[in-house]
Amino acid sequence: MSKGRELLVGFVIIIAVAVGVGGTLWLKGAHWGRALVPLEILVPNVAELTPGDAVVFRGVRIGRVSSIEVEPDGQAVRVSVNLEKTVKLPEDAGAVLAPESMFGDWQAEIVSRSHYPEYDFYAVPRSASSGGVRVVGGYTLPELTRLTASAEEISTNLENLTNRLEMAFSQKTAQNLSQAIDNIEAISREIRDLVNQESSVARNVTANADTALTQIEEASRVARRSFERVDSVLREAQLDSIVTNVRLATGSIRQVSGVVSGSSEQIQSTLTRADSVFARLDRITAQLESGKGSLGILLSDSTFAVRAEGVLAQLDLLLRDLRENPRRYVRLSIF
Amino acid sequence: MRVSLLRPVEAVGGAVLSSVATVGRAGYLAVGAVRALRKGSIWGPHLLAQMAKIGVDSVPIAIFIALFTGVVLALQASYTFTGAVPLYFVGTLVGKTMVLELGPVLTGLALSGRVGANIAAEIGTMRVTEQVDALETLAYDPNAYLVVPRVLAGALMFPIVVLLADAVGVLAGWLTSMYLLDMSSQTFLKGLRLFFQPWDVWFSVIKSVSFGLTVTSVGCFFGFSTSGGAEGVGKSTTRSVVVSSMIILVLDAFWAATLLK
Numbered sequence: 095m096s097k098g099r100e101l102l103v104g105f106v107i108i109i110a111v112a113v114g115v116g117g118t119l120w121l122k123g124a125h126w127g128r129a130l131v132p133l134e135i136l137v138p139n140v141a142e143l144t145p146g147d148a149v150v151f152r153g154v155r156i157g158r159v160s161s162i163e164v165e166p167d168g169q170a171v172r173v174s175v176n177l178e179k180t181v182k183l184p185e186d187a188g189a190v191l192a193p194e195s196m197f198g199d200w201q202a203e204i205v206s207r208s209h210y211p212e213y214d215f216y217a218v219p220r221s222a223s224s225g226g227v228r229v230v231g232g233y234t235l236p237e238l239t240r241l242t243a244s245a246e247e248i249s250t251n252l253e254n255l256t257n258r259l260e261m262a263f264s265q266k267t268a269q270n271l272s273q274a275i276d277n278i279e280a281i282s283r284e285i286r287d288l289v290n291q292e293s294s295v296a297r298n299v300t301a302n303a304d305t306a307l308t309q310i311e312e313a314s315r316v317a318r319r320s321f322e323r324v325d326s327v328l329r330e331a332q333l334d335s336i337v338t339n340v341r342l343a344t345g346s347i348r349q350v351s352g353v354v355s356g357s358s359e360q361i362q363s364t365l366t367r368a369d370s371v372f373a374r375l376d377r378i379t380a381q382l383e384s385g386k387g388s389l390g391i392l393l394s395d396s397t398f399a400v401r402a403e404g405v406l407a408q409l410d411l412l413l414r415d416l417r418e419n420p421r422r423y424v425r426l427s428i429f
Numbered sequence: 430m431r432v433s434l435l436r437p438v439e440a441v442g443g444a445v446l447s448s449v450a451t452v453g454r455a456g457y458l459a460v461g462a463v464r465a466l467r468k469g470s471i472w473g474p475h476l477l478a479q480m481a482k483i484g485v486d487s488v489p490i491a492i493f494i495a496l497f498t499g500v501v502l503a504l505q506a507s508y509t510f511t512g513a514v515p516l517y518f519v520g521t522l523v524g525k526t527m528v529l530e531l532g533p534v535l536t537g538l539a540l541s542g543r544v545g546a547n548i549a550a551e552i553g554t555m556r557v558t559e560q561v562d563a564l565e566t567l568a569y570d571p572n573a574y575l576v577v578p579r580v581l582a583g584a585l586m587f588p589i590v591v592l593l594a595d596a597v598g599v600l601a602g603w604l605t606s607m608y609l610l611d612m613s614s615q616t617f618l619k620g621l622r623l624f625f626q627p628w629d630v631w632f633s634v635i636k637s638v639s640f641g642l643t644v645t646s647v648g649c650f651f652g653f654s655t656s657g658g659a660e661g662v663g664k665s666t667t668r669s670v671v672v673s674s675m676i677i678l679v680l681d682a683f684w685a686a687t688l689l690k
Binding site: 118 | 589595622623
């Protein structure tokens with residue numbers, strides 16, 4: 095085998111190993127040659143945090159979790175992380191362990207405790223250190239599975255509540271409820287009708303009141319005018335002349351009464367004459383009815399009337415003939 | 430009538446006996462190869478040549494396959510994720526898929542055709558031309574001379590080739606995302622790093638070692654089992670490729686079931 099061939103084999107192997115190892119370290123974010131500062135975090139539990147997960151400060155990745163161990167007393171978990179040396183952490187630093195995304199990867203975020211007073215950080219003195227390594231308290235946000243478990247518990251409770259409600263809410267209850275709703279509906283309908291009715295009445299009353307007010311206003315206006323006139327009359331002293339005129343009118347009426355009294359005497363004599371005339375007429379009428387005298391005979395005997403009718407008919411014929419043949423009866427002769 | 434009724438039974442019996450005989454010959458070869466490991470003076474000088482032949486010469490085809498696999502993975506991932514999943518998952522999918530699955534399996538399948546067929550044809554030809562018998566006559570252990578260097582070279586070089594294929598596949602996906610999908614390099618790397626675990630690389634190496642052992646062992650077995658002249662060589666070559674490909678896929682499932690729990 096030639097040297098070149100051997101060299102090629104060695105070259106390929108070295109490249110492949112370098113690619114594999116270098117690529118792995120690069121993808122895991124290894125820091126070659128850069129100084130790292132260790133930091134330890136004490137938390138009650140670490141949830142899904144694993145070695146190699148990111149350590150973030152103000153949103154920037156500044157290190158990685160190097161190891162996770164349970165404390166000997168079993169009261170906490172010690173998370174060892176390596177941070178870039180150039181980063182200065184706050185005095186009241188704490189660590190919040192939380193999911194980095196919705197896809198399961200976690201991270202440890204270094205925060206100032208004062209910014210998160212609602213988080214129950216693991217109690218660690220501010221200046222605590224372990225072997226020269228600073229120790230901070232941590233708080234672990236509930237992981238998704240815990241939230242899911244809580245949601246499941248809530249749903250179970252809701253289911254129990256629903257079952258109880260279902261037991262309490264029997265068919266009879268439903269019927270009563272339905273009846274109550276019907277009653278409420280009827281009452282509301284009645285109230286609505288009543289309101290409509292009262293509204294109509296109120297409208298009429300309002301209209302009447304409006305009319306009355308108008309009339310009162312008109313009356314007051316008339317009264318005002320009357321009062322004004324009275325006032326004017328009183329003011330202009332016309333009342334005396336009116337009284338005088340009334341007195342004169344009364345005197346004139348008294349005179350007219352005297353004249354009328356005189357005339358009544360004349361009327362009495364006229365009536366007496368009329369009575370005698372009527373008595374005469376009664377006697378004449380009685381004679382006519384008894385058929386006495388010429389006029390009575392004429393009225394009681396129909397022969398006269400028949401003859402008179404015949405005469406009238408002949409007279410009518412004569413007039414007609416005269417109208418048709420005037421020369422038969424009238425002759426004009428000049429000479 | 431009686432003969433025709435017994436024929437299926439004879440066929441079943443023959444198949445079982447043939448399978449058992451095959452397993453027995455494979456076991457005999459494996460035991461012989463393990464014993465031959467002690468004879469370093471015989472296989473040692475040939476190891477480097479086989480590493481070059483099996484590994485280095487296979488790098489171009491492995492890189493070619495990985496290159497286009499990475500491109501297609503990135504494009505298909507982008508096509509799948511657009512509008513529903515953040516695009517940085519293209520990097521996640523390309524990295525995970527190349528390292529865990531497609532890098533080792535596609536390389537193994539490709540090399541089963543190139544390397545396994547080569548070994549089966551080479552040793553089969555030596556078998557039918559009685560060169561293997563000549564080795565035995567010269568007191569050379571055929572296992573030490575022919576099997577051990579090839580199997581060792583396969584076990585050593587398959588991971589090398591697969592690592593390069595993985596890297597090229599991821600790089601191809603990265604470049605595709607940047608220049609064809611208008612993704613930033615940071616976006617792709619974010620997804621690539623999001624779920625990356627060093628164990629993924631070890632998983633890939635373990636699988637490729639098993640594939641290398643499989644391809645070379647099967648090639649050697651069918652080479653030694655060759656009979657019937659040139660036609661037998663051809664059959665051995667075909668069987669070697671088919672069987673080694675099937676075993677690769679079975680091993681792929683086996684490793685996924687056992688190592689990715």
